[in-house]
Amino acid sequence: MMNPSTLAVSCKNLVKTYDTGDQKVIALNGINLDVAMGELLMLVGPSGCGKTTLISVIAGILDQDEGSCELFGENLKNLKSQDKLRFRAKNIGFVFQAFNLLPALTAAENVSIPLLINGVKRAEAERQAVQMLEQVGLGKRSQSMPAQLSGGQQQRVAIARALIHNPRLIVCDEPTSALDHETGNQVMALLKNVALQHDRALVIVTHDARVFSFADRIAEMDDGQIVKVT
Numbered sequence: 001m002m003n004p005s006t007l008a009v010s011c012k013n014l015v016k017t018y019d020t021g022d023q024k025v026i027a028l029n030g031i032n033l034d035v036a037m038g039e040l041l042m043l044v045g046p047s048g049c050g051k052t053t054l055i056s057v058i059a060g061i062l063d064q065d066e067g068s069c070e071l072f073g074e075n076l077k078n079l080k081s082q083d084k085l086r087f088r089a090k091n092i093g094f095v096f097q098a099f100n101l102l103p104a105l106t107a108a109e110n111v112s113i114p115l116l117i118n119g120v121k122r123a124e125a126e127r128q129a130v131q132m133l134e135q136v137g138l139g140k141r142s143q144s145m146p147a148q149l150s151g152g153q154q155q156r157v158a159i160a161r162a163l164i165h166n167p168r169l170i171v172c173d174e175p176t177s178a179l180d181h182e183t184g185n186q187v188m189a190l191l192k193n194v195a196l197q198h199d200r201a202l203v204i205v206t207h208d209a210r211v212f213s214f215a216d217r218i219a220e221m222d223d224g225q226i227v228k229v230t
């Protein structure tokens with residue numbers, strides 16, 4: 001049992017079912033998981049076992065049916081929707097599996113979004129966004145549109161966008177899937193560096209065995225449950 005005052009994430013008995021009319025899928029079947037501040041936790045498991053569902057619940061993008069999830073001692077379910085949005089905008093960075101960049105905005109504009117939502121002025125947000133893009137090796141592509149970038153470059157824009165506002169919790173769905181080995185290592189080193197800050201935490205879904213060495217702990221999922229933590 002971890003010390004509750006140092007927990008970034010505390011999930012208790014999470015259950016989530018998708019009801020598609022003719023059939024029910026139990027995506028999360030009683031998940032208990034703690035992530036400490038300063039920790040980089042990787043989540044692995046076969047396709048369809050519930051990884052994306054779990055991180056979506058943790059990040060407050062999806063509501064669970066049963067159980068509770070606290071982030072830094074705050075249960076998002078107890079917040080009014082406006083407060084919940086504000087809490088998420090300030091504290092969470094999310095890298096989606098499909099990147100989810102806005103196609104009509106430049107790379108720098110995409111990366112600026114979390115800052116704008118948090119009230120930073122446009123020129124300052126743009127300046128910080130270009131700096132963040134430099135850190136992921138895309139300083140020269142800040143004015144490119146997503147469609148002009150390769151999959152790996154788009155993925156790095158998505159990672160820059162998740163980090164720009166210095167969130168306390170970063171959640172990534174397969175963040176190195178489109179990256180070659182060296183770029184993947186650079187991105188992981190950047191993410192790991194964030195996790196080393198004592199009050200932050202990362203949860204990273206990955207299939208990429210090449211990056212397992214960056215993890216503090218690895219949680220294995222199967223069939224909606226966590227079957228092993230090492």
Ligand code: ADP
Nearest residue numbers: 018020025027046047048049050051052053054
């Ligand atoms: P993973 O990310 O590990 O591949 P997911 O969390 O995406 O797994 O999915 C877990 C299970 O829930 C799978 O059986 C999947 O088909 C199902 N599922 C995921 N999203 C939906 C949805 N929006 N509607 C219905 N079923 C879904």
Ligand code: MG
Nearest residue numbers: 051052097173
């Ligand atoms: Mg998934």
